[in-house]
Amino acid sequence: MGEVEYKEFKKLIRGGIPAVYRAKIWGECSGAFERKEPGYYSALLARHEGQESVFLGQIELDLHRTLPNNIFFGENGNGVEKLRRILVAYSWHNPSIGYCQGMNLIAATLLLTQSNEEDAFWTLVCILEHILPPDYYTGQLLVSQADQRVLKELVKEILPRLHEHFRKLGVDLGAVTFSWFLSIYTDCFPVETLFRVWDIFFLQGMITLFRVAIALLKVNEKKLLKCQTSASMYGYLKSMTFSTYQVDQLIKTAFVSLKPLIKRSVVQAKRDRHISQIKQEFGILEDAIETKPI
Numbered sequence: 001m002g003e004v005e006y007k008e009f010k011k012l013i014r015g016g017i018p019a020v021y022r023a024k025i026w027g028e029c030s031g032a033f034e035r036k037e038p039g040y041y042s043a044l045l046a047r048h049e050g051q052e053s054v055f056l057g058q059i060e061l062d063l064h065r066t067l068p069n070n071i072f073f074g075e076n077g078n079g080v081e082k083l084r085r086i087l088v089a090y091s092w093h094n095p096s097i098g099y100c101q102g103m104n105l106i107a108a109t110l111l112l113t114q115s116n117e118e119d120a121f122w123t124l125v126c127i128l129e130h131i132l133p134p135d136y137y138t139g140q141l142l143v144s145q146a147d148q149r150v151l152k153e154l155v156k157e158i159l160p161r162l163h164e165h166f167r168k169l170g171v172d173l174g175a176v177t178f179s180w181f182l183s184i185y186t187d188c189f190p191v192e193t194l195f196r197v198w199d200i201f202f203l204q205g206m207i208t209l210f211r212v213a214i215a216l217l218k219v220n221e222k223k224l225l226k227c228q229t230s231a232s233m234y235g236y237l238k239s240m241t242f243s244t245y246q247v248d249q250l251i252k253t254a255f256v257s258l259k260p261l262i263k264r265s266v267v268q269a270k271r272d273r274h275i276s277q278i279k280q281e282f283g284i285l286e287d288a289i290e291t292k293p294i
Contacts, residue, residue: 010203014251017199023113029202031130032122041089041118048092055091055099059084062104073108082117083108089121090128097128100137102179105186109194127184131205137182142282146274147181147209148174153270154214158261162221169230176237181209188241196247200255206294208254211262215254216241268294 001009017025027033053059063080072079086107091098106127110120128136133143152173156163166173179187185197201208217224220240227233244250271294 013199013203014255016196022195022199023115023119026110026113026198026202027119027123030123030126032119032126035126035130036119036122041121044089044092045085048088053088053091053098056088058101059087059091059099059104062101063087066104066108070108070112072112079108079111082111082120086111086117086121086124090124093125094129097137100141100182102183102187103128103137105183109186109191109198112191113195131201133206140282141182142278143271143275144178144182145174146271146278148178149274149277150267150270151177151181151210151213154210154262154267155217158214158258159217159221162217162224165225165227166233169227169233171230171233171237173237176234177213180213180241184209185212185241188238189244190242193244193247193250196251200251207262207264207267210267211254211258212250214258214262215250216244218258219246219250219253264294 013025063084066080066083067073070079071077073083083104087099087104090103090107103124107120107124110123111117114120114123135143137144152163155166155173165171184201185194189197197208197212220236223240224233224236227236
């Protein structure tokens with residue numbers, strides 16, 4: 001795809017992928033269709049039949065609190081069993097990651113769009129092993145912690161009044177935004193908004209999480225500045241995402257207004273610096289954590 005075609009494709013993606021094409025485009029953009037090995041998923045489950053993954057206990061805890069109000073994952077839906085198989089299969093496929101909270105919501109969201117669980121499995125593989133940094137869910141979540149420090153720096157630079165307001169109230173932004181990143185917004189957005197954000201995430205990758213987070217804060221800045229206690233601030237931060245239905249405004253802010261201010265190279269440099277700092281704090285060897293370009 002040439003530069004002109006890519007720009008036009010990116011513009012179309014930002015406008016929203018029609019539901020009928022979403023699974024196909026997500027599969028293509030994520031690399032899942034290229035990575036997919038026919039028969040591997042079913043063979044993986046069959047090979048470990050009767051065995052119990054060391055991650056099964058945590059998976060079981062999260063299964064029945066995954067999208068409980070969605071009919072597909074409700075008491076009479078068949079989504080729970082599919083979700084269990086995907087998460088257990090992934091724990092066998094990549095035991096270095098295994099399972100981490102947040103993965104259940106990511107896999108469940110894929111099951112809402114993919115035609116079958118094998119396609120959902122391969123898209124999950126590509127999210128966890130190619131789009132996100134390899135160690136995002138491992139190593140005491142150190143890369144994830146580094147990204148929260150990057151986000152705080154970006155808030156200080158782009159939204160200085162809000163940063164200062166957080167500081168005065170003693171608000172730790174990461175206490176709220178950590179789950180935004182770890183779940184790729186699946187734990188906080190209405191599904192229609194989430195799908196639009198994921199449309200862009202599959203095309204543009206990790207930088208999407210940062211631009212959307214800053215856009216959320218910018219769109220809600222006036223109301224956040226009116227919060228006069230830490231309790232009211234935390235309450236608003238946690239509730240504002242659930243009522244984010246003006247997705248066109250959010251996307252325009254994130255990928256047009258903020259694009260010049262949140263560049264991949266800058267975010268990557270900040271991440272690398274914070275990873276090094278965290279390694280020093282925890283006494284971790286310099287080569288113990290792998291990262292990749294954003």
